[in-house]
Amino acid sequence: MAARPRPSTNEAREALQNAMARLAAGDQSALEEIYRATRVKLFGITLRILGDQKEAEDALQDVYVNLWQRADRYDPTRASPIAWLAAFARNRAIDRLRTGKVRAGSVPVEEAAPLADETPLADALLVDAEQAAQIHKCLGALDDRTQSHIRAAFFEGYTYAQLAEAADVPLGTMKSWIRRGLQRLRACLEASEAA
Amino acid sequence: MSGPEDTNPENGVPQEPTRDDPMIAAEWALGLLEGEELLAARGKYATDPAFAWRKEWWDDWFAPLSDAMPGAEPGEHVWDGIAARVATQQTPADAPTVAPLAAANVVQLEAKVRRWQSVAGLSSLAAAVALAWLALTPAQVSVVPLPNQTIAAAPLVATVPIGETGLRLDVTYVPEAKRIVVGAIGLTADGVHDHELWLVPTDGSALQSLGVVKPGEVRSMVLPESITAKLGDRAGLALTREPIGGKPEGKDAGPVVAKGAFTRV
Numbered sequence: 001m002a003a004r005p006r007p008s009t010n011e012a013r014e015a016l017q018n019a020m021a022r023l024a025a026g027d028q029s030a031l032e033e034i035y036r037a038t039r040v041k042l043f044g045i046t047l048r049i050l051g052d053q054k055e056a057e058d059a060l061q062d063v064y065v066n067l068w069q070r071a072d073r074y075d076p077t078r079a080s081p082i083a084w085l086a087a088f089a090r091n092r093a094i095d096r097l098r099t100g101k102v103r104a105g106s107v108p109v110e111e112a113a114p115l116a117d118e119t120p121l122a123d124a125l126l127v128d129a130e131q132a133a134q135i136h137k138c139l140g141a142l143d144d145r146t147q148s149h150i151r152a153a154f155f156e157g158y159t160y161a162q163l164a165e166a167a168d169v170p171l172g173t174m175k176s177w178i179r180r181g182l183q184r185l186r187a188c189l190e191a192s193e194a195a
Numbered sequence: 196m197s198g199p200e201d202t203n204p205e206n207g208v209p210q211e212p213t214r215d216d217p218m219i220a221a222e223w224a225l226g227l228l229e230g231e232e233l234l235a236a237r238g239k240y241a242t243d244p245a246f247a248w249r250k251e252w253w254d255d256w257f258a259p260l261s262d263a264m265p266g267a268e269p270g271e272h273v274w275d276g277i278a279a280r281v282a283t284q285q286t287p288a289d290a291p292t293v294a295p296l297a298a299a300n301v302v303q304l305e306a307k308v309r310r311w312q313s314v315a316g317l318s319s320l321a322a323a324v325a326l327a328w329l330a331l332t333p334a335q336v337s338v339v340p341l342p343n344q345t346i347a348a349a350p351l352v353a354t355v356p357i358g359e360t361g362l363r364l365d366v367t368y369v370p371e372a373k374r375i376v377v378g379a380i381g382l383t384a385d386g387v388h389d390h391e392l393w394l395v396p397t398d399g400s401a402l403q404s405l406g407v408v409k410p411g412e413v414r415s416m417v418l419p420e421s422i423t424a425k426l427g428d429r430a431g432l433a434l435t436r437e438p439i440g441g442k443p444e445g446k447d448a449g450p451v452v453a454k455g456a457f458t459r460v
Contacts, residue, residue, distance in 0.1 A: 028281065035274055040266035043273075048264040057273050059387065062439075064277045066386035069284070086261045087224075087254035094226040095387040098233065099438045099449060132259030139260075153225045154260050160227050179212040182221040189256050 012037070016081045024071040031068050038082060042089040049093035049157045059096050063089045083131070097157045138188035146181035149174065217249045224253035230450050231358065234436075237385075238360030353432050355392075355455035357382070364392070364408065366432060368457065373423050374415055375405065382410040390452065391441045394422060395431030402433065402448075407441040428459045 016037055022030035042063060047056035067088070074084055139147055149167070152158050158166070164174035212218065216239075222228055223236045239246045355364040365378040377392060392405040403422045408414075418426070434453040435442070442448045 031277070031281065032274070035277065039269055039273070041261075043269040044264045044266040045261050047267045053270075056267075057269050058439075060269055060273055061276045061280065062386040065280045065284075068277075068281050069386075083255060083258035087258045090226070090261060091254070092385075092387050095385060096438070097226075098229050099388060099436065131256070132262060135256050135259050150225065151260075153227055154257060155264070157226050159229050176211060178222075178225075178227070179214065179218060182218060182225075183212040186217060186221065 013080060013082070020071065020074050020081050023068065024074065028068070031064060034067070034085075035064055038085055041082065042085060045086060045089045046093040048155065049090060049097060055096065056093070059093045060089070062096075063092050066092065094157050134189065134192045138185050138192070141188055142181050142184060146177050149178055150181050150185070153178070216243075216246050220246055220249040221253050224250055224257055231452070234358045234360075234452050238358050238362070241360065350460050351426070351428065351430075351457040352460055353455045353457045355432050355434055355453045357434070357453050364432075364434065364453070364455070366392070366455070366457075368418075368426055370423070372417070373420075374417050376413060376415040377405070377408060378413040379408045379410050380413065382408070384410040387439065389437050389439050389441055391435050391437045391448070393433045393435065393448070394426060395433050396425035397427065397430055398425070400425065404442070405432075407437070408434070426457070429456055431456045 016034065019030040019033045019037070023034065039060070043056060043060050046059040046063070047053065050056045050059060063085075067085075074081065139150065142150070149163050152163060152166070156162075160175055160178070161171060163178070164171045167174060219228075219232075219236060219239075223233070228236055236246075236250075240250055241247075350370070351368040353366045355366065357363055362381045364382075365376075365380075367376040367378075368374070369376070389407045390410075391407050394403040394405055396403070403425060405418075405422070406414075406416065432455045433451050436449040436452050437443075438449075
């Protein structure tokens with residue numbers, strides 16, 4: 001695992017939130033501002049999922065063009081902008097993966113070269129530390145096997161079939177394991193929200 | 196840590212979790228879904244606010260995990276590509292394409308289109324665009340025999356329902372003009388896929404590409420003889436999901452996500 005997220009910088013987050021709002025209002029210059037602030041994190045995500053520089057760059061382009069087309073989809077009351085953008089980028093990369101053009105998980109998390117600390121703004125935009133702690137806690141409460149499969153799905157972009165093959169178990173077994181894990185994960189996360 | 200599995204207290208056998216909507220939303224958020232299930236989830240997202248909320252709920256919770264993915268610097272050309280694509284899309288995507296119609300035979304054409312419309316249940320927009328190209332293409336206007344339409348020249352229509360989304364492609368083929376009109380109103384691009392339409396000939400011969408579908412648009416094109424020869428009553432249509440730009444040369448087509456067949460009006 002990488003280092004724990006640092007405390008977020010309110011200014012950076014507010015600047016990004018502001019740019020997102022301006023983009024939604026049709027201010028095209030906001031797109032470049034958002035790109036400059038978030039490209040390193042989002043490219044890290046598309047590269048991680050797609051494992052191919054060219055594919056990951058194409059996916060990254062799609063992310064920002066799509067963001068420009070549909071900036072109104074971002075609801076500032078729901079999540080931090082960077083968390084939303086991170087999910088958006090990963091979803092787009094996964095979609096691309098499902099076209100069958102590229103293979104999943106070419107670069108294991110541990111082996112991917114970390115970028116030197118040269119992007120303070122992107123660092124400052126890391127998602128909410130409390131929220132991060134909670135998902136790690138709830139994932140950590142699952143049995144090791146289930147946890148590792150859910151992580152593999154998230155980080156490698158594996159499908160049920162790929163996970164089952166990698167673990168050498170029947171597809172139905174893998175689905176049961178993961179669904180049970182997701183059920184418990186949901187209960188744990190909802191309990192934390194209620195607390 | 197390892198915890199006890201959720202087991203049935205009576206026989207110790209693990210209970211199968213219910214695959215309800217929140218579960219499907221979780222599977223989708225994690226990226227596990229593919230094929231028809233993925234398409235169905237997307238459709239549900241567009242039409243079911245509770246499902247959409249739950250998908251985003253999972254996205255929000257999973258998002259912090261991506262902090263473990265190291266950042267990386269994309270090439271400098273990436274921004275140039277984004278800026279170029281934004282610039283080209285900025286202009287008249289929304290501009291109406293139906294210009295004022297003045298020709299004397301427009302009334303007749305309009306009546307004819309209405310006739311197709313009433314028979315085929317075509318969307319009015321598709322019909323309007325069909326009318327527009329008939330009226331605005333001089334070569335076509337001069338050759339289209341308005342009266343005495345024969346049975347053989349009657350248009351063929353097909354609807355291709357998209358999963359359970361309630362959305363569909365409307366496809367009309369006008370034999371006398373060798374022209375096909377593909378309406379994809381209501382569909383939206385996801386930015387990473389294109390969908391390619393294929394003619395499935397009744398004689399069992401190879402599928403013929405009818406091109407990439409443009410979401411939200413009605414597109415018309417003249418078909419070559421090699422395709423029109425195969426295009427008759429009950430000829431099938433298949434929609435496949437492909438990378439942007441359509442099926443790559445030398446690769447197999449992507450998964451079939453929808454099907455339909457032509458019937459003569």
